[in-house]
Amino acid sequence: MSVLHLHAVTKRFGAHTALDAVDLEVAEGEVVVVIGPSGSGKSTLVRAVHQLEPIDGGAMYLDGELLGHEEHRGALRPLPPKGVAAQRRRIGMVFQQFNLFGHFTALQNVTEAPRLVHRVGRARCEREARTLLERVGLGDRTGHYPSQLSGGQQQRVAIARALATAPRIMLFDEPTSALDPELVEEVLGVLRGLAADGLTMLVVTHEMAFAREVADRVVFMEAGRIVESGPPDELFTRPRSPRLRTFLARHAREVSA
Template identity: 50%
Template sequence: MIPSTIEPLLSVSDLAKSYGANEILKGVNFSIKAGEVKAILGASGSGKSTMLRLIALLERADRGEIVLAGRRLGVDDRRGKETAASERQLAYQRRDVGMVFQQFNLFPHMDALHNVALALTVVQNVRRREALEAAAEMLNRVGLGNRSHKYPRELSGGQQQRVAIARALVLNPSVLLFDEPTSALDVELVGEVLKVMESLAAEGMTMIVVTHEIGFAKRVADEVLMFDRGSIIEQADPETFFGSPAHERTRSFLSHVR
């Protein structure tokens, strides 16, 4: 884990992305300090998930920069001139950015323990025994120590998502991204995932959370951002954001999700 500083841990500047003629992100700017939680709201197609994928280096931005702990991601500047990072360099840089997706993406032929340990053995070349020990610790952390030898088909959706969170955590990322982590869950299973996320926030994990869970954003976020058509149109603390939003689009969105 990268040490906390008073400067932003992660900053995004003028981030833009298009697919053909469809401009998804139109120059996004924001930053987050170590230990903070940012909640991101917005309608489907507003660019929220695309931004997370760019930060996680799963796609390349068309323009802009992402800086994590003073290091620009997605580029190679070792020779004094910035060029696009190779796939090998991207894989190395991704280790500091964890991501939890809407879908759990677990390997069905592996139990929970080995799904989590795989991240260490493949990404960081950790020895198998050490990886399994770390995986067991992370499953305990998300409340699944007694389910470590269950296969995905034997777990509920909420339990599978908690395994996915453990898989992201085991790499000890500096920042953890969540892309609507409860959207694929039945209503009665949402709470168990949010409880884990709240505990991570209380422990000081730096988190960027795309969500429609208004209660979670009110309780946990340090700041809430509103996306609309590829831009951030509002950014405020939860009390201000939900109590007296300045933008009409924000007010309209909140009236529907509430």
């Protein structure tokens, strides 16, 4: 069974259709990377999975469980906020912006969710948080505040924080887009490590070389639709659709990097 299954997912913003009947599955341990031009629906896709954007049609399933809705008297109705929050705890999300608590240290940022949401004891939370910060290369920055960290370090804290709830799948929405070019590689290195560890991941990125190197499958979106998907070597070297060929031609240098 897929960890994540999207069936005919549709999202509209007024007259604009951001997601147009999207079908997508992510298997256990699979790294799926989503690419495409700006405005193609990539970020809306991961935000919909995290239930930050309610969908207007279709269905989403996590480990076979319907996301965002429940059956009631033979019909579906939206989940109450507590139900949505419970489902979100099984999905890690890393945003373009780091969204760290500025008055918390790196360690406190990572321990907050397990301690308050999962009611895990402080000692265990701190022990596991230190392990996660070591995993993202910040074992020596546990007592630093966000203002004392570079953008790349802040994003790595955000990744550790998302991992702290042991999610079934990790979502990344352009995790390097807010970083200076020299800091991008340190974050991509963490993602490579997570992929090598077998973490199930859905990654939206404009880093073409990273997509080609790390993805098990690459998905190309345009105008809210999945135009083409496949293994990276196949998709980048033998694109079938004219639109993907045009897109890759514009990013030829990044693809071959």
